[in-house]
Amino acid sequence: MKKKNNNSRYKKFWKLGIEEFNTDQFDISPDGELVVKEGNFQYNIYDIVKKYGSPVEIAFPTLIENRVRDLIDTFNAYIKVLGYKGKFFYHYAMKVNQNREFVLPAVAEGANLEICSANELFLVKRMIEQDKFNIKIRVICNGPKTEKYMSLIEELRGKGLIVIPIIEDHVELERMKKFNGPVGIRVNLNIRVQSHWDKKYNRYGFTEDELLKFGKIRNLSILHYHISSQINRIDGLVGPMKRALNLYAAMKEKNPGLDTLDIGGGVGVPYEKRMKYYTAKSIISHLVRTAKRQSERLGIKHPNIIAEWGRYVVAPTQITIYKILSEKLLENKDDKYWYSIDGSFINDLSDTWAIHQKWHIVPVNNLRLGKMKKVWLAGSSCDSDDRYNAGDHILLPRLEDCDELYIAICDTGAYQDSLASHHCLLSSPAKIFAANGEVKVGRRRETPEEIGKMFGW
Ligand SMILES: *Cc1c(COP(=O)(O)O)cnc(C)c1O
Numbered sequence: 001m002k003k004k005n006n007n008s009r010y011k012k013f014w015k016l017g018i019e020e021f022n023t024d025q026f027d028i029s030p031d032g033e034l035v036v037k038e039g040n041f042q043y044n045i046y047d048i049v050k051k052y053g054s055p056v057e058i059a060f061p062t063l064i065e066n067r068v069r070d071l072i073d074t075f076n077a078y079i080k081v082l083g084y085k086g087k088f089f090y091h092y093a094m095k096v097n098q099n100r101e102f103v104l105p106a107v108a109e110g111a112n113l114e115i116c117s118a119n120e121l122f123l124v125k126r127m128i129e130q131d132k133f134n135i136k137i138r139v140i141c142n143g144p145k146t147e148k149y150m151s152l153i154e155e156l157r158g159k160g161l162i163v164i165p166i167i168e169d170h171v172e173l174e175r176m177k178k179f180n181g182p183v184g185i186r187v188n189l190n191i192r193v194q195s196h197w198d199k200k201y202n203r204y205g206f207t208e209d210e211l212l213k214f215g216k217i218r219n220l221s222i223l224h225y226h227i228s229s230q231i232n233r234i235d236g237l238v239g240p241m242k243r244a245l246n247l248y249a250a251m252k253e254k255n256p257g258l259d260t261l262d263i264g265g266g267v268g269v270p271y272e273k274r275m276k277y278y279t280a281k282s283i284i285s286h287l288v289r290t291a292k293r294q295s296e297r298l299g300i301k302h303p304n305i306i307a308e309w310g311r312y313v314v315a316p317t318q319i320t321i322y323k324i325l326s327e328k329l330l331e332n333k334d335d336k337y338w339y340s341i342d343g344s345f346i347n348d349l350s351d352t353w354a355i356h357q358k359w360h361i362v363p364v365n366n367l368r369l370g371k372m373k374k375v376w377l378a379g380s381s382c383d384s385d386d387r388y389n390a391g392d393h394i395l396l397p398r399l400e401d402c403d404e405l406y407i408a409i410c411d412t413g414a415y416q417d418s419l420a421s422h423h424c425l426l427s428s429p430a431k432i433f434a435a436n437g438e439v440k441v442g443r444r445r446e447t448p449e450e451i452g453k454m455f456g457w
């Protein structure tokens with residue numbers, strides 16, 4: 001097969017170069033290697049892996065910047081076009097990926113922060129002390145307010161930071177009567193949406209009835225909800241907003257200082273790349289229209305809107321690379337093979353195991369081979385759950401056609417890092433950052449000494 005031909009055919013097969021799948025930055029080199037473009041810079045992923053070894057995670061901070069900028073610009077554009085009177089604030093949900101190289105690009109493009117623990121707030125404090133964060137950055141504090149967490153909130157507020165605790169239960173409600181700044185309160189909306197996280201019971205926040213009975217809440221500025229994550233359909237995002245606005249209007253009668261609706265996170269990414277997915281633009285347009293129409297119907301001033309989308313912003317900005325070590329016929333399945341990888345789903349991509357997360361997986365080299373094998377992937381830990389088959393199988397090149405084969409798991413930038421573990425004492429992948437045409441090691445692969453130390457050796 002001639003090397004230059006058929007690039008678009010191969011890109012189509014591997015679902016690369018498609019904007020609505022968040023793969024428009026991917027290309028295939030004439031030698032069949034995976035390439036990531038960044039403006040007119042490009043990174044040959046196979047070259048990076050040969051240089052730094054595997055397993056390895058490669059993240060692209062410029063993509064984070066672009067996604068945050070687009071999100072904020074799109075909200076502001078619809079606010080302007082539709083004549084919406086409220087303001088928009090984007091808060092990056094830090095728990096989704098707390099790596100410095102993820103948080104700073106988001107902040108650089110104007111993201112505020114949403115945090116969920118004292119330790120996350122500690123990082124914010126450190127950046128403020130180092131004069132890295134402008135003191136005008138707004139920080140929303142979710143999660144249980146322990147004494148340590150509360151005293152940090154108060155300390156930073158004393159330094160002039162806009163830090164807004166969200167009240168989640170009765171103990172916090174009591175505690176916040178003494179807090180001298182704006183506060184938010186979280187509602188557990190009486191509505192369920194189709195998503196990854198469709199739990200029947202939700203322990204976060206107060207019920208709608210409870211909130212209506214509270215009457216006046218001191219310094220109340222924000223009504224907050226976070227309904228779910230990886231919400232699959234637009235009505236799963238619009239429905240909760242409508243319902244929350246009704247409550248907002250009712251609460252505003254007793255709380256005239258209430259001026260902001262915080263719609264939380266939940267916007268999904270098309271991990272599987274199987275069918276058309278909603279775009280951020282269509283969601284934002286629906287949300288701003290809904291906020292406008294509903295507040296006019298209710299006769300209230302257009303509220304400011306806060307969005308805390310995390311997964312949507314960072315999932316597509318990292319890939320995880322493994323080498324295929326060996327193959328084995330699957331017992332009783334003549335046409336399927338195990339491919340063993342030099343890393344672990346349980347350790348590095350825990351959601352594979354925890355919530356049966358599906359992934360888009362493509363070769364890093366040999367992207368222009370015609371013949372494929374049906375494959376199940378086997379992780380390197382000794383656990384029989386350490387595997388992935390996308391529900392049935394995935395297609396990868398035949399090992400007999402390759403000198404060696406590496407694979408890239410796409411969209412690994414959200415949640416996987418802080419959930420990572422060390423089953424069988426495997427080392428976590430090294431972490432590489434590629435930005436502005438340069439490739440840098442962020443975190444080396446862990447050595448046996450470092451791993452041993454974690455367990456007291
Ligand atoms: C986790 C979380 C988010 C981010 O959710 P995504 O689904 O990743 O957008 C936002 N807000 C709160 C309160 C959260 O707990």
